[in-house]
Amino acid sequence: MRLTSMHCxxxxxxxxxxxxxxxYPRLTTEQMLRKDQKTISRQGTKxxxxxxxxxxxxxxxxxxxxADLHAFCQAHSYDALVAMTIFFNTCNExxxxxxxxxxxxALRVTVCGVLERSHAPSLKLTPAPSIHxxxxxxxxxxxxxxxxxLLPLLQEALSAYFDSTNIPSGQPETEGVSREQVDKELDRxxxxxxxxxxxxxxEPPLPPTPMNSxxxxxxxxxxxPKFSAExxxxxxxxxxxxxxxxxxxxxx
Numbered sequence: 001m002r003l004t005s006m007h008c009x010x011x012x013x014x015x016x017x018x019x020x021x022x023x024y025p026r027l028t029t030e031q032m033l034r035k036d037q038k039t040i041s042r043q044g045t046k047x048x049x050x051x052x053x054x055x056x057x058x059x060x061x062x063x064x065x066x067a068d069l070h071a072f073c074q075a076h077s078y079d080a081l082v083a084m085t086i087f088f089n090t091c092n093e094x095x096x097x098x099x100x101x102x103x104x105x106a107l108r109v110t111v112c113g114v115l116e117r118s119h120a121p122s123l124k125l126t127p128a129p130s131i132h133x134x135x136x137x138x139x140x141x142x143x144x145x146x147x148x149x150l151l152p153l154l155q156e157a158l159s160a161y162f163d164s165t166n167i168p169s170g171q172p173e174t175e176g177v178s179r180e181q182v183d184k185e186l187d188r189x190x191x192x193x194x195x196x197x198x199x200x201x202x203e204p205p206l207p208p209t210p211m212n213s214x215x216x217x218x219x220x221x222x223x224x225p226k227f228s229a230e231x232x233x234x235x236x237x238x239x240x241x242x243x244x245x246x247x248x249x250x251x252x
Contacts, residue, residue, distance in 0.1 A: 029068035
């Protein structure tokens with residue numbers, strides 16, 4: 001299916017249609033988390049990043065959520081889980097929220113600290129009430145920061161985490177790690193990032209389109225372009241914002 005501007009305009013003008021397409025009320029928590037997920041790792045420590053297309057408050061109200069998150073991390077050997085929720089509000093504006101689940105105190109504090117203090121890009125996070133000590137939630141003020149832009153920040157957090165502790169990966173950290181100590185280590189952490197995107201999480205490439213014998217090259221010889229749900233969401237958000245700006249100027 002080819003995504004055209006007409007399709008995006010229709011989705012942008014009717015966000016509820018987009019939410020209906022991307023909603024999954026009958027899925028289990030694990031299915032929701034794995035539906036659109038990436039993984040980064042360093043020295044045996046793994047962090048999962050899942051995009052969820054619903055309000056974070058509704059997600060947190062799922063029965064047995066904390067137990068499900070624990071089971072999900074244990075089953076796949078994840079040390080931390082970052083959930084990015086995306087949805088449209090009643091004013092057709094995109095809303096992004098973040099949830100960081102991690103049973104390891106030092107790792108959770110480090111990840112949250114990096115995300116909160118980030119300036120390039122700035123997420124403009126506002127802490128929200130949490131339902132569990134191992135879960136930190138935020139409202140993301142900068143809706144332009146997608147998961148793709150979040151991945152380098154999480155890589156930076158893993159680098160800072162290993163720079164600030166000598167604890168072997170896989171063992172729980174002590175509860176007595178001070179926030180001041182972690183902050184100092186974060187400030188001294190370098191900007192060099194080690195690529196850690198799991199190869200098994202990448203989507204398999206589409207087979208190349210056969211070339212036309214009458215031309216030297218075919219623009220589709222590398223396969224059809226791939227569209228993820230998040231790419232479609234961002235495209236519709238841009239169109240919605242553009243239409244809103246045009247409408248406000250015409251009123252003036």
